[in-house]
Amino acid sequence: MPRLNKAARDLVESGALAHLVTMNADGTPQVAIVWMGVDGDELVSGHLMATQQKLRNVRRDPHVVISFESDKANPIGMRDYLVVRGTARITEGGAPELLHRLAQTHVGPGTKFPPMPDPPPGFVMRVAIDRISGSGEWEAKD
């Protein structure tokens, strides 16, 4: 399994938004922008509602593609970006804790998230990495 190097992990954890592509039942792609973090060698996102289209899509077809913009650019001014192709699975629980952790970078330090009392345990999407591409040096070489 390819592994993200430090630059890629730093990008994901920096608060860069994840453009998550999942496949609809009719074979067309669906795109949603979500917060993702790194957990071990996987990418993870938290979801409070089981009914989200992206979760239904992943349960039927676990293949996903995720893209992130970098703040860095190449010498001619085109921005670097990371594309991760992966296989997702959905696990139950843990969404509020993960969302709270990600909100500290995506919204700001000290943010209480989700902004509700007693959020449901929800679901965590875990993406095992199948391929790393994009523009930039993102793959661990060892």
Added chain:
Amino acid sequence: MPRLNKAARDLVESGALAHLVTMNADGTPQVAIVWMGVDGDELVSGHLMATQQKLRNVRRDPHVVISFESDKANPIGMRDYLVVRGTARITEGGAPELLHRLAQTHVGPGTKFPPMPDPPPGFVMRVAIDRISGSGEWEAKD
């Protein structure tokens, strides 16, 4: 055909990067990040090389999905974003002129682009809009 409202057109023309999803021959999605602009009611991107995977994909299957991040956020801190589902066609020529125009916002005013003498005329991808979604108010109501 749905039309982008002023906020959506301003976002695209602001230098927001386009995450462009095209479909590979095997039915999997391909993601590339490109510069896009608005031309009439369509989205346009410029490409110097005919061999790009995204152009080959569009010639075989014209359905594309494009997502853009906004700098604005909703009241709980989640960033707005625009998703455009469309039908693309490729026209010959005009890529250097379009890329030069887009470089003025993506790289900076006064940028010479493409950074080469005598660039090839290339290709322009024109995306007719089939559906507008995402998080935010992006569709023209009239």
